[in-house]
Amino acid sequence: MKSPSQPRDRGIPEATVARLPLYLRALHGMAERGIATVSSEDLAVAAGVNSAKLRKDLSHLGSYGTRGVGYDVEYLVYQISRELGLTQDWAVAIVGVGNLGRALANYGGFVSRGFRVAALVDADPEVVGDTIAGLNVEHIDDLEAVIKRRGVSIVVLATPAAAAQEVCDRVVAVGVTSILNFAPVVLSVPESVDVRKVDLSIELQILAFHEQRKAGGPLMAVDSQ
Amino acid sequence: MKSPSQPRDRGIPEATVARLPLYLRALHGMAERGIATVSSEDLAVAAGVNSAKLRKDLSHLGSYGTRGVGYDVEYLVYQISRELGLTQDWAVAIVGVGNLGRALANYGGFVSRGFRVAALVDADPEVVGDTIAGLNVEHIDDLEAVIKRRGVSIVVLATPAAAAQEVCDRVVAVGVTSILNFAPVVLSVPESVDVRKVDLSIELQILAFHEQRKAGGPLMAVDSQ
DNA sequence: CCGACTTTGTGCATCGGTTCACAAAGGGAT
DNA sequence: ATCCCTTTGTGAACCGATGCACAAAGTCGG
Incomplete structure (x- = not known):
C-alpha cells in the first residue's frame, strides 16, 4: 500500500536526523575553505563522531559517495540541506x-x-x-x-x-x-x-552530576580502580 | 524505616541522569502545591514519561518508594538532589x-x-x-x-x-x-x-525536517537527482 | 488479625542505535 | 587493460534503553 516511488528510504533514524545538522555545519566550513571532496574519516573528525557512524548515517540518504575518493562537498551539502528541508524558507x-x-x-x-x-x-x-x-x-x-x-x-x-x-x-x-x-x-x-x-x-544539572562524581563526593563510594 | 540501600549502584545510566532533573522539577511543583506523596503514575504524567520508565529510573537511586502508597515527595526531592549533586553550591x-x-x-x-x-x-x-x-x-x-x-x-x-x-x-x-x-x-x-x-x-533544523515530512506526506513529489 | 487492594521494583523480551570488519567499487599508475 | 590502493556501504554482533507484565510488599478497612 505504500508508494514505492521514492528511491531512498524515507525512514531515517531519529539519531541520524539529529546529526545531519552537525555534518552540514562541518561541510559548510569545508566548502568555505575550498575543499572539494572529503572522506568519511575527515568529515567524521570535523563533526566529532565515529566514521562508521557517519557513513551509516549518510547511507540513509542515498549512495552519494565515491569509493576510493570520498564525498563531493557541495553535492553533499545540497543533499543534506534538501533532506532537512532547508532548501525552503x-x-x-x-x-x-x-x-x-x-x-x-x-x-x-x-x-x-x-x-x-x-x-x-x-x-x-x-x-x-x-x-x-x-x-x-x-x-x-x-x-x-x-x-x-x-x-x-x-x-x-x-x-x-x-x-x-x-x-x-x-x-x-x-x-x-x-x-x-x-x-x-x-x-x-x-x-x-x-x-x-x-x-x-x-544541562547544568547533568554537568553537576558528572562533576560531583569526578570530584568524589563525601558520601561516595567510588568504584574506580 | 528506611532500607539499608544507601550507597546504591553508582552506575546510573546516562538516559536516567538526563531525566532526573525533569522529575525534580515536577516534584518541586508538587511540593509547592502541598502534595505529600505521589505515585509513579502521577509523577510520570507530570514529567511526561512512561511510568515503568520512571520506576526503573528511580530504582537506580535506591528503593525509596512505598508499595501501595507511592513516593514521599520531600524525601524524593532530597534524594534526587543529592544524587545530582545539587545539595552543594x-x-x-x-x-x-x-x-x-x-x-x-x-x-x-x-x-x-x-x-x-x-x-x-x-x-x-x-x-x-x-x-x-x-x-x-x-x-x-x-x-x-x-x-x-x-x-x-x-x-x-x-x-x-x-x-x-x-x-x-x-x-x-x-x-x-x-x-x-x-x-x-x-x-x-x-x-x-x-x-x-x-x-x-x-534544534530548529530537526523541527524543519519533521515539519517538511508532515507537510509533504507520503506521496510528496521530490525532483530527481 | 486478615484479606482485599494498591503500587512498587524488576525479570524479560524487544528495539533502536553503535561499532566492527570486510567485500565491493572506483580511481590512478603503469 | 590490469593491478594496486583507497574508501564506501553494509551485514552482523553488540550494547544500552524501553516497555510489558507480574510477583512482592506494603496499606487500610473491617
Missing part, C-alpha cells in the same frame, strides 16, 4: 521577548540556514511596539492573526513557564505543528504536534 | 556577554537549583566593567585568575564560534572539567573533560 515566530527571546531574535545562526524570524510577540505593553532585530514586537492578543499573516510554521516559545501552555494551545489551534520550547514546563500537545525542548538548567 | 562562570550570555546571566533557572553565576567574562572593552545581573563583567585576560579566585567549576561558553576553542583550552588548562557550550563548534578537549552542547539552530 521557514518563517519562525518568537513568542516572549525577554532576555532569551531577544537573544534568539538576534542570533545569527537562525537566519543563516533557511530560517527567518518573521514575527516577535509579547504580552508586556512596555515591550510591544519596540523594534528588536529590525522587527516590530506585536501584542499577544494578535498571536493568531500574526501567525496566519506571516505564514509562520515554527513557533519558538521563550515565555515564562506559566504562560507557555496557553500560548502553545493557541498556536496549535491555528495549525502550528512544530514548537521549540525554552520554557521549563512539559507541554501537552496533540500527537501530531512536534515539540522540542531546550532546557538550560537541565 | 556550584559556581558558574559565563564567558561571552553578548545577547545570549546576558540572557543566561539573568536566567532565573540557574540560581534556583544550586547554581550560582559567580563571574561574567568578555573580551569587548565596551562591555568590560558593566554591571549585568548584579555582577561586574571582567576582562578575558583575567580569565584564569577569575576562575581560581571565585572557585568556578563549571564554565558556560557563550562566545562567538571563533573564540570558543581558545577559551575552552584556557579554562581546561586551569582545571575546569565541566563545560556547557553554546557556540556552534565542536570543541576538542581531553578525555577527562565533560562538554555538553546546546545548539539552537540544530
Whole structure:
C-alpha cells in the first residue's frame, strides 16, 4: 500500500536526523575553505563522531559517495540541506521577548540556514511596539492573526513557564505543528504536534552530576580502580 | 524505616541522569502545591514519561518508594538532589556577554537549583566593567585568575564560534572539567573533560525536517537527482 | 488479625542505535 | 587493460534503553 516511488528510504533514524545538522555545519566550513571532496574519516573528525557512524548515517540518504575518493562537498551539502528541508524558507515566530527571546531574535545562526524570524510577540505593553532585530514586537492578543499573516510554521516559545501552555494551545489551534520550547514546563500537545525542548538548567544539572562524581563526593563510594 | 540501600549502584545510566532533573522539577511543583506523596503514575504524567520508565529510573537511586502508597515527595526531592549533586553550591562562570550570555546571566533557572553565576567574562572593552545581573563583567585576560579566585567549576561558553576553542583550552588548562557550550563548534578537549552542547539552530533544523515530512506526506513529489 | 487492594521494583523480551570488519567499487599508475 | 590502493556501504554482533507484565510488599478497612 505504500508508494514505492521514492528511491531512498524515507525512514531515517531519529539519531541520524539529529546529526545531519552537525555534518552540514562541518561541510559548510569545508566548502568555505575550498575543499572539494572529503572522506568519511575527515568529515567524521570535523563533526566529532565515529566514521562508521557517519557513513551509516549518510547511507540513509542515498549512495552519494565515491569509493576510493570520498564525498563531493557541495553535492553533499545540497543533499543534506534538501533532506532537512532547508532548501525552503521557514518563517519562525518568537513568542516572549525577554532576555532569551531577544537573544534568539538576534542570533545569527537562525537566519543563516533557511530560517527567518518573521514575527516577535509579547504580552508586556512596555515591550510591544519596540523594534528588536529590525522587527516590530506585536501584542499577544494578535498571536493568531500574526501567525496566519506571516505564514509562520515554527513557533519558538521563550515565555515564562506559566504562560507557555496557553500560548502553545493557541498556536496549535491555528495549525502550528512544530514548537521549540525554552520554557521549563512539559507541554501537552496533540500527537501530531512536534515539540522540542531546550532546557538550560537541565544541562547544568547533568554537568553537576558528572562533576560531583569526578570530584568524589563525601558520601561516595567510588568504584574506580 | 528506611532500607539499608544507601550507597546504591553508582552506575546510573546516562538516559536516567538526563531525566532526573525533569522529575525534580515536577516534584518541586508538587511540593509547592502541598502534595505529600505521589505515585509513579502521577509523577510520570507530570514529567511526561512512561511510568515503568520512571520506576526503573528511580530504582537506580535506591528503593525509596512505598508499595501501595507511592513516593514521599520531600524525601524524593532530597534524594534526587543529592544524587545530582545539587545539595552543594556550584559556581558558574559565563564567558561571552553578548545577547545570549546576558540572557543566561539573568536566567532565573540557574540560581534556583544550586547554581550560582559567580563571574561574567568578555573580551569587548565596551562591555568590560558593566554591571549585568548584579555582577561586574571582567576582562578575558583575567580569565584564569577569575576562575581560581571565585572557585568556578563549571564554565558556560557563550562566545562567538571563533573564540570558543581558545577559551575552552584556557579554562581546561586551569582545571575546569565541566563545560556547557553554546557556540556552534565542536570543541576538542581531553578525555577527562565533560562538554555538553546546546545548539539552537540544530534544534530548529530537526523541527524543519519533521515539519517538511508532515507537510509533504507520503506521496510528496521530490525532483530527481 | 486478615484479606482485599494498591503500587512498587524488576525479570524479560524487544528495539533502536553503535561499532566492527570486510567485500565491493572506483580511481590512478603503469 | 590490469593491478594496486583507497574508501564506501553494509551485514552482523553488540550494547544500552524501553516497555510489558507480574510477583512482592506494603496499606487500610473491617
